[in-house]
Amino acid sequence: MSSQWEDASGNPWRYSAVSHSWQRQVNGSWVVSPLPSGGLSRVTATDPNPNVVIVETMGPQGQIGPIGPVGPIGPRGEPGVVILSEILPSQYQNGTNLVFPLSQTANTSQAVQVFRNGLMEIPGQGFLATPTSVTFTTPPLVSDVLTVVYQKA
Numbered sequence: 001m002s003s004q005w006e007d008a009s010g011n012p013w014r015y016s017a018v019s020h021s022w023q024r025q026v027n028g029s030w031v032v033s034p035l036p037s038g039g040l041s042r043v044t045a046t047d048p049n050p051n052v053v054i055v056e057t058m059g060p061q062g063q064i065g066p067i068g069p070v071g072p073i074g075p076r077g078e079p080g081v082v083i084l085s086e087i088l089p090s091q092y093q094n095g096t097n098l099v100f101p102l103s104q105t106a107n108t109s110q111a112v113q114v115f116r117n118g119l120m121e122i123p124g125q126g127f128l129a130t131p132t133s134v135t136f137t138t139p140p141l142v143s144d145v146l147t148v149v150y151q152k153a
Contacts, residue, residue: 005040013040081151088134088146098136105131106150115147116140 005013012025016032023030088100106112112129114121121127121136128135131153140146 006043007036008038085149093140093142096139098139100134105153107153110151113149117145
């Protein structure tokens with residue numbers, strides 16, 4: 001297989017979408033390598049004008065921006081807002097059980113979102129939330145995937 005890229009010395013290069021890295025060919029094997037300072041040229045066998053080579057160079061990485069401000073701090077020094085997303089325990093799914101415990105205590109004064117197989121349930125119609133559990137109005141099937149997103153109390 002021929003390479004689509006080459007460096008100034010004519011060495012073949014490719015981009016691996018699997019490892020998200022540039023690779024150069026060394027002794028018949030592809031090796032992850034930093035890009036050469038002179039950039040890479042695209043090699044195209046179907047180019048109507050073989051005397052023209054498109055040179056694409058990549059510059060150095062820019063500076064990293066400043067660190068952002070510290071978030072809100074609660075009265076005991078803990079983070080002020082912690083949002084959790086969890087898949088409810090499947091061991092409670094038996095086609096008849098309605099109540100599922102939460103792993104953390106929920107702040108129910110904020111929104112609690114419940115999803116059944118990726119579809120959002122309507123609060124008060126599809127479920128009721130307490131600080132420690134979610135109670136469904138119709139029992140989830142064994143095959144349902146139940147996800148809840150809530151703010152930790």
